[in-house]
Amino acid sequence: MSFKLFEEYNQEFITDVKESYHTILDRVGEDPKREGIVKTPERAAKAMQFLTQGYEMDPKQILEGAMFKEDYSDMVLIKDIELYSLCEHHMLPFFGKAHIAYIPNGHIVGLSKIPRVVDVFSRRLQVQERLTHDILECINSTLQPKGVAVVIEARHMCMMMRGVQKQNSATTTSGFRGEFKHSETRNEFLRLIGKDLA
């Protein structure tokens, strides 16, 4: 499920994207034959394939592969899941943390599968709002829990390195389904992730 090994790279993708990065190096005034960067188009193409591998993956399958019958019916919270994505507007990174909770409805899911779902949707071109909803809907429709909550806090390089150049602003997005629509459950979740307003 990863592109860590060279054999797993898609050569057609690497060949095409390599050529584009070669053009970029040339256009920014670099010498693409210079020793230090002669392999950069290929490295960058591999990095781009790694960062967009989420298109090739089925997040529902990931969850379905580790669902276990269990009658635990209190909140399960996984907080501070680090995430790295690329914004679809500038293809620059945005990064931060996701906090995800669900209330089981007969099934629990292997804990590691939740961060894996975050990775699948993060490794596509995204906006933070859609990333939040993609994760929320995937867990909701696959696990069919009594409730699910997703909060993402992220910083966008397109706002930090360029454009409006605000280094300290962070964006928070959230989505709630089922029992998290009730303020008591939602507030407990927000308190547990340190986001309650009290």
Ligand SMILES: Nc1nc2c(ncn2[C@@H]2O[C@H](COP(=O)(O)OP(=O)(O)OP(=O)(O)O)[C@@H](O)[C@H]2O)c(=O)[nH]1
């Ligand atoms: N809502 C949302 N906007 C995003 C996200 N990532 C980047 N953007 C914004 O996408 C917008 C694109 O606006 P445009 O005016 O088309 O692009 P631009 O001229 O590069 O805009 P500036 O960044 O303001 O210079 C910008 O306001 C970005 O801040 C995201 O995840 N969610």
Ligand SMILES: [Zn+2]
């Ligand atoms: Zn952007």
